[in-house]
Amino acid sequence: MTPALNKFDASLLAGFREGMTFASLREARHRGPDRVRGVYAVVYPFDSKRKFLNEGTGGWFQNKDPNVECAVLEKRWVHESRLLYFGMTGAPGEGGNLHDRIALFSRFGRGSKVGHRGGRYIWQIDGSADLIIRWRPIPDEVPRSVEQRLLQRFLGQYGKLPFANLVE
Numbered sequence: 001m002t003p004a005l006n007k008f009d010a011s012l013l014a015g016f017r018e019g020m021t022f023a024s025l026r027e028a029r030h031r032g033p034d035r036v037r038g039v040y041a042v043v044y045p046f047d048s049k050r051k052f053l054n055e056g057t058g059g060w061f062q063n064k065d066p067n068v069e070c071a072v073l074e075k076r077w078v079h080e081s082r083l084l085y086f087g088m089t090g091a092p093g094e095g096g097n098l099h100d101r102i103a104l105f106s107r108f109g110r111g112s113k114v115g116h117r118g119g120r121y122i123w124q125i126d127g128s129a130d131l132i133i134r135w136r137p138i139p140d141e142v143p144r145s146v147e148q149r150l151l152q153r154f155l156g157q158y159g160k161l162p163f164a165n166l167v168e
Contacts, residue, residue: 005043008157009083012150013041019134021045022106026129033098033135039146040102040135042085042122042164050077056124059112066108066120073124078158084131085119085164086150088143098135106133121164 005013017033025032033040044050052073058066087105090096108114109123122128138146154162161167 005082006080009081012083012153013043013134013136016041016134016136019043019132021130021132022109023129025102025106025133026110033102034137035097035099036137036139037089037096037141037143038098038135038137038139039086039088039143039150040098040105040133041083041087041150042119043132043134044082044084044125045130045132046127051126053124053126056120057109057111057128058117058120058123059108059110059114061108061113061115061117064117066117067124068121070124073121073163076121076160076163078160078163081154081158081162083154083162084125085122085162086147086154087119088147090143098137102133102135118166119164121166 020028020032052070054067054070056067060066087101089098089101104114105119108117108120109128122131125131151161151165
């Protein structure tokens with residue numbers, strides 16, 4: 001059972017599907033998220049204190065090391081929140097959907113050389129396969145706008161971005 005989110009984090013995830021772990025998503029051969037535009041979030045489901053890996057499971061893309069020093073990860077961690085990352089699909093007319101984008105993110109986390117460096121700090125968390133990925137279809141909105149609102153609300157509450165969001 002996933003530990004409860006605080007009231008603020010739960011409000012940010014209003015309308016998001018309950019989701020699944022990366023491990024169960026992979027076992028289901030990435031059958032889960034819909035093939036529609038949307039946003040997604042990664043949630044830390046453990047009661048125990050997080051542990052960071054010096055070398056995570058993320059893939060090297062274009063010869064870029066996805067790993068950073070554990071001290072950087074410690075500094076970025078938002079202790080009051082279980083929300084680690086917000087991502088999005090392409091805007092209307094740009095293509096991209098939740099199913100494909102989350103599958104790409106997951107494959108990057110297994111070490112594949114794919115273009116999804118956003119959120120790469122996720123893969124330096126020990127037990128990253130058991131993190132929860134949740135998603136929200138938004139067929140009538142621009143995903144980037146929704147992601148920006150989520151990030152701005154998070155920043156307003158906690159004074160910094162979610163752990164693995166490196167840019168606003």
